[in-house]
Amino acid sequence: MPSSTKERPVSTLFSHGSTKSFVPRQQYVFYVLVTIVAILLILSLVTNANYQWATVAQYLLAPSILQGLLVTLWITLVCMVIAVVLGLILAFMGLAQSAYVRGAAEVYIVFFRGTPLLVQLIFWYNISALYPNFGIGIPFGPQFLDIDLNQVITPIGAAIMGLALNEAAYMAEIFRGGLNGLPKGQIEAADALGLSGWTKVRRVVLPQLLPVVVPPTWNQMIGMLKNTSLISVIGASELLYSAQAIYARTYQTIPLLIVVSLWYLAISIILTIVQRRIEKAVKR
Amino acid sequence: MTQPNDGTVSLDKVVKRFGTNTVLDGVSLDITKGEVVAIIGPSGSGKSTLLRCINGLEKIDGGSILVNGEEIGRRPTPNGRHPYAELKPQELARQRAHIGMVFQSFNLFPSMTVLENVTLAPRTVLGLSAEKARASALEHLGAVAMADFADRYPRTLSGGQQQRVAIARALAMEPSVMLFDEPTSALDPELVGEVIRVLKDLATRGFTMIVVTHEMGFARDVCDRVIFMEGGEIVESGAARGVFTSPINVRTQQFLQRVLER
Numbered sequence: 001m002p003s004s005t006k007e008r009p010v011s012t013l014f015s016h017g018s019t020k021s022f023v024p025r026q027q028y029v030f031y032v033l034v035t036i037v038a039i040l041l042i043l044s045l046v047t048n049a050n051y052q053w054a055t056v057a058q059y060l061l062a063p064s065i066l067q068g069l070l071v072t073l074w075i076t077l078v079c080m081v082i083a084v085v086l087g088l089i090l091a092f093m094g095l096a097q098s099a100y101v102r103g104a105a106e107v108y109i110v111f112f113r114g115t116p117l118l119v120q121l122i123f124w125y126n127i128s129a130l131y132p133n134f135g136i137g138i139p140f141g142p143q144f145l146d147i148d149l150n151q152v153i154t155p156i157g158a159a160i161m162g163l164a165l166n167e168a169a170y171m172a173e174i175f176r177g178g179l180n181g182l183p184k185g186q187i188e189a190a191d192a193l194g195l196s197g198w199t200k201v202r203r204v205v206l207p208q209l210l211p212v213v214v215p216p217t218w219n220q221m222i223g224m225l226k227n228t229s230l231i232s233v234i235g236a237s238e239l240l241y242s243a244q245a246i247y248a249r250t251y252q253t254i255p256l257l258i259v260v261s262l263w264y265l266a267i268s269i270i271l272t273i274v275q276r277r278i279e280k281a282v283k284r
Numbered sequence: 285m286t287q288p289n290d291g292t293v294s295l296d297k298v299v300k301r302f303g304t305n306t307v308l309d310g311v312s313l314d315i316t317k318g319e320v321v322a323i324i325g326p327s328g329s330g331k332s333t334l335l336r337c338i339n340g341l342e343k344i345d346g347g348s349i350l351v352n353g354e355e356i357g358r359r360p361t362p363n364g365r366h367p368y369a370e371l372k373p374q375e376l377a378r379q380r381a382h383i384g385m386v387f388q389s390f391n392l393f394p395s396m397t398v399l400e401n402v403t404l405a406p407r408t409v410l411g412l413s414a415e416k417a418r419a420s421a422l423e424h425l426g427a428v429a430m431a432d433f434a435d436r437y438p439r440t441l442s443g444g445q446q447q448r449v450a451i452a453r454a455l456a457m458e459p460s461v462m463l464f465d466e467p468t469s470a471l472d473p474e475l476v477g478e479v480i481r482v483l484k485d486l487a488t489r490g491f492t493m494i495v496v497t498h499e500m501g502f503a504r505d506v507c508d509r510v511i512f513m514e515g516g517e518i519v520e521s522g523a524a525r526g527v528f529t530s531p532i533n534v535r536t537q538q539f540l541q542r543v544l545e546r
Contacts, residue, residue, distance in 0.1 A: 188341055189391035189450075193405035193457060194381030196374050203404060207395035 055255035059246065060262065068242025069263055075160060075238060076225045082164035083224075084217065087171025094176050105172065112169035118230050121162035125234040128153055159231035159238075163224065170220055178213040211282045218275045222268055229264075239263060290352055291317035291460040291492040293338060299346030300333055300516075307333045309516040310347065315509075317460075320493045322503035322524070325513035326539060331496040334513070335463050338494070339383040340376050351383060352460055381409050384454030384462040388469050390446040392438040392453070398425065399434040402453045410457065417456075424452040428482050444475030448482055455486075462486065464495040500543055504528045512536045 045051060059065055093105035112120070128149040137143035182205065190204040232241035243256040293315040300308035307330045315321055323331045336342045338349055340357045349356045356379055358368040371379070392401050402421035406412045412420065425431040428448035438446055447467060454462060467483065468476045480502050487493060487506050497503055503510050503524060510527040512520040512535075520527060520536040531537045 183391075185387060185389050185391040186393065189385075189387060189393070191341060191377070192339055192380055192383070192385035192387075193453070194377045194379075194409045195405060196377035196409075199408045203396075203408070204393055207393070 050254060051258070052252060052255040055252050056258050056262075059243075059252075059256060059259045062246075064242050064246065065239070065259060065263070068237060068239040071156075071237055071242075072225070072228050072239040073267070075156070075163065075228050075231070075236075076221065079160055079164040079167055079228075080217075080221050080224055082160070083167035083171045083220075086164070086168035087175050090168060090172035091175035091179060094172065095179060109169045109172055112166050113173075117162070117166050117227060118233065120166055121159065121230055121234055124162040125153065125155065125158040127158070155231070155234050155236040158234055159228075159236040163227060163231065167220065167224060171217065174213055174216045174220070178209050181212055182208055214282050215275065215279050218271070218278060222271050222275075225267055225271065226264060229260075292350070292352060293461055293492065293494065294350040294353075295334075295338075295347065296349075297347035298334070298337060298344050298349060300330075300337055300342060301345050307516050308337065308344070311513075311516070311518055312347075313511070313518065313521075315492060315494065317492055318490045319509060320487045320491075320507045321495070321509045321511060322507040323494065323496045323511045323513060324498070324500070324503055324539075325519075329513040330516040331513050332465050335385075335465050335494060335496050338461075338463060339380050339385050341385075343370075351379070354379065377409070381405070381457055382460050384457060384459035386447070386450050386454055386462070386464045386467050388466040390438075390443070390450045390470070392446055392450055394438055397435050397437055398430065398441075398449050401438070401449060402456050405453070406456050421452070421456055424455045425449070427455070427485070428452045429478075442475060443471045444478045447471065447479050451479075451482055451486075459491075461492045461494070464493065464497070466496050466498065468497070468499055498543070500528070500540075512539065514539070 090105045090108060093101050096102050096105075131149060134147045134149050134152075135143045136145040186204055186208060187200070190200045195204065228238050229240040231238055232244060235241065237245075240260055243260045247253045247256045293313070295311055295313040298308050298311045299306065309330075311330075311334060323334065325331050333342060337344050338351060338356065343357060357376060358370050359375075360367060361369045392398075393404070396404065399418065399421055402425060403412075403414075403417040406417045406420060407414065422431050422434065425434060428451050430445060430448050430452060433441060433445065433449070438449070441449065447470075451467075464483070468479050471479065476499065480499060483493075483495065483502065484506050495502070495507065505524075507524045509521065510524045511518055512527065512531075512533070514535055520531060520533045522532075527536065528540065531540055
């Protein structure tokens with residue numbers, strides 16, 4: 001292992017020598033063009049009455065919008081928690097000795113990553129057309145448990161199932177990469193010192209695993225936040241659906257979509273700021 | 285039953301296979317307390333595997349290994365059909381705590397300072413208080429001339445310095461047996477000397493030491509006994525000077541000729 005490798009900021013990798021002489025005239029033309037486009041955009045935002053900024057302001061904090069936002073937030077959280085747990089299980093299955101267990105994890109990941117999330121969501125919503133009843137019992141014998149899936153599969157239920165099961169496939173890949181990248185020597189050093197169980201995991205494995213796994217997981221969370229808008233299609237009353245319910249009545253489509261976008265943007269920005277903090281903390 | 289922690293190592297017809305490849309083919313070896321043993325031989329001869337079996341990093345497929353009179357990795361059962369039961373991970377961890385191991389690639393924990401590296405196991409495994417562990421760690425770091433670096437992180441140290449910290453980390457567990465797996469092989473040539481000096485010092489302090497090494501000078505001048513391995517077997521074993529000056533086996537002669545020519 002090299003004892004010390006000097007880290008070079010990425011920005012210096014692309015410039016050779018002095019940067020001062022490296023501002024060609026074309027660059028100023030580009031600055032001017034960008035400025036003009038920006039001014040035009042802002043002018044249009046202010047002058048085009050179709051934006052209906054008054055309506056945006058009116059609905060930004062409307063109770064039904066906030067209600068939808070709340071649903072979006074808790075579904076994001078719940079689905080990520082389920083996906084992390086399921087993803088961990090799948091990742092460990094992927095590392096199993098048995099080819100049978102590895103194969104099962106592989107099939108799951110191929111299936112859930114290989115079909116569109118939107119299709120999966122609609123599929124789960126209509127699962128009762130495929131299996132009207134879900135029961136536990138002996139085939140052709142007595143049933144111990146019998147559930148009418150028409151009752152259970154609500155829009156929210158199908159949404160959580162669809163988003164979480166899909167996300168688990170991606171989380172499994174992230175965890176698998178992290179576990180594969182663990183230096184074997186570190187585990188052996190911990191073993192040789194007699195560290196066992198939780199101490200080994202907490203003091204040796206996690207400090208090496210978290211910097212690799214946490215940033216992409218947080219990235220997936222930001223993705224999940226936006227993917228929840230897909231579940232409006234199956235009638236789950238999240239943020240977008242709440243806005244659609246309003247503009248279906250009032251025809252104020254554009255201002256309500258702006259309201260929705262502003263909320264997604266705000267939460268994304270907050271999550272990104274937190275992500276930067278986590279990356280810094282985890283890098284130490 | 286011998287005294288616990290008496291520092292003896294006893295191997296009886298140890299067999300280890302990786303798939304169909306037999307890496308250790310009936311290795312028997314008795315090492316007494318305080319003996320310093322060098323294991324030499326060409327790469328792929330099973331030297332490192334032998335060392336890794338002694339502290340249970342590898343499971344053996346036949347024979348038995350006793351350290352401090354205690355069988356490593358398994359215990360006898362009253363059941364006739366399955367005379368041995370594998371030890372639970374915690375039990376194996378307890379056995380390993382008495383066996384120090386130093387690796388070729390140091391394997392210091394990068395997220396901890398030098399001091400934290402050395403105090404982690406004494407605190408969590410032996411249950412020492414923070415102050416006691418710190419005092420003992422500084423003492424062991426002093427013995428390898430690394431006490432001034434206690435608050436540094438491993439990545440800021442040279443290879444030789446990292447390896448000396450790794451030795452202090454193993455010593456801090458007060459082991460009865462120390463295993464060294466090619467401790468100088470990953471070092472720049474000019475850094476080998478400082479680690480060898482530490483090993484020489486340890487050899488005079490009564491530790492049982494087993495050193496897999498390519499440093500023939502160290503094996504000849506410092507070790508009580510030299511073992512030459514090839515093809516998963518012990519080919520020759522004897523007093524260090526004897527093996528180097530008048531090797532009996534032809535394969536030993538050929539190997540020594542090759543390495544000493546350089």
